Amino acid sequence: MCIRDSHIGGTNGKGSTGAFLFYILKGAGYKVGLYTSPHLIDFRERIRINNRLISKKELIKQVSFLKSLITDHRFQPTFFEITTAIALKYFAEQRVDFAILEVGMGGRLDATNVTMPLVSVITNVDFEHTEHLGRSLRKIAYEKCGIIKRGIPVVTAENKEETLRVIEGTCRKRKARLYRIGEEIRIDPRSSILDPCLIQHPASSIQHLRNQKFNYQGIYDRYENLKISLLGKHQLLNAACAIGAIELLQPKVKISKEEIRRGLVKTTWPGRLEIKRYTIHDKRLTVILDGAHNVAGAEALKKAIRDSFSYKKLILVLGILKEKDIKGIVAQLAPLASRIIITRPQTPRAVEPEEIVEIAKEYSGSIVIKEKVSQAIRQAISYAESKDIILITGSLYTVSEAIKAI
Incomplete structure (x- = not known):
């Protein structure tokens, strides 16, 4: 061969x-x-x-x-x-x-x-x-x-x-x-x-x-x-x-x-700073999907968001796997967000949302937990207005379920 x-x-x-x-x-x-x-x-x-x-x-x-x-x-x-x-x-x-x-x-x-x-x-x-x-x-x-x-x-x-x-x-x-x-x-x-x-x-x-x-x-x-x-x-x-x-x-x-x-x-590569536009309930929503799953990836994502976009509010949907540097990822992404929705992709490797919440509390007073990614997205949509961004990240598993759910 x-x-x-x-x-x-x-x-x-x-x-x-x-x-x-x-x-x-x-x-x-x-x-x-x-x-x-x-x-x-x-x-x-x-x-x-x-x-x-x-x-x-x-x-x-x-x-x-x-x-x-x-x-x-x-x-x-x-x-x-x-x-x-x-x-x-x-x-x-x-x-x-x-x-x-x-x-x-x-x-x-x-x-x-x-x-x-x-x-x-x-x-x-x-x-x-x-x-x-x-x-x-x-x-x-x-x-x-x-x-x-x-x-x-x-x-x-x-x-x-x-x-x-x-x-x-x-x-x-x-x-x-x-x-x-x-x-x-x-x-x-x-x-x-x-x-x-x-x-x-x-x-x-x-x-x-x-x-x-x-x-x-x-x-x-x-x-x-x-x-x-x-x-x-x-x-x-x-x-x-x-x-x-x-x-x-x-x-x-x-x-x-x-x-x-x-x-x-x-060249295209889905799930990497991928931008989607949706009209839901008469709202034109901007959704960004990115599989950032480590601190370096989260930092690169943060820089790209700050350099490339202006927006009224950013709603963060975050689901991370157990073996990752959860504190480091949250420290990079949570300060971007007006609201944070913590979720877990459907894999045994996913960290429990409560563990992420304990870390995210340091950066935000507006945090909710939704057990499923699909529920987290519905919650994000209910929060978002036309000039807001919904950022879905933390793992490619989270992004995958989001693509199926939206």
Whole structure:
């Protein structure tokens, strides 16, 4: 089984970076497999080739095949290991030109870390899954660096000195050339903030909040006035990582500047600063869905909200999983809100709302609990007026249930 792949690790931005790569490559005419996690609505979202999710029939076939191989009941592969095996086998059988593989957790011991990629990307390093990856940034960076292979180039947007030292040291040891956003790859300083025409638009004018513009000075070339439709300054870094990876794939791939330009602007990634407009009970409501599930993601979301939107009130619908830094996430998001609705997605991993309330009390006197995400959304709608924003976040599980409920 031989797959030409790009391997993407990091704390945040893995999915968005993979999406940028995916849209650029398939827009250039290549047959591209994309493996990501978790899914929002349909499990099959995790495994796709170009515009099609893996079919139900194909998925059943792959599961049955793997099941036939597991004859020793002492060997029990995890859910993610099985899913990864399905994706890799499916991509190989379908003879994709390229596969884009997103790390599930960490990197060194991750199920995806079984290929020899053409390029590796470590988007950034921050605190996450500390019970598995370690309780210091240095230890977490060590686990992320497990995807760095001997002689295979690496792109990173990480810039913290402590973690960057680990990445640089690993690259030197494995003779892997490192390309850093901000050093070998640069975004024009004017593009490090949102285009001025995007800043402080009323929520009622969000149709204008569709493109961020930036210039990119890359490894081999310069790109002027690139656009992405994903919002948030952090997406500029994710886009830069993707373009850097595309440059390093050459000459194995032939992609023109125009194909890169088109791929970037066409990239969508649901549940990441996704803006929805609804008219409910004669109210035109603005809903923002974002799967921020750690402190760094919550901070990026907070900055994007402050930079890109003006609004009368923000109503926060928040549901978080147990293993997350609840205090840190609440500290970032609660000060934005006029009202907070605490809920729990329907998974055993969800933290009890009462635990979040105890933390959120420090920031707000207007907090209610709704046991189900659908109930929380109904409550938020009852609070909201036309110039308000409803922000639904804390976990992709929360976002998934919100999408189904709205």
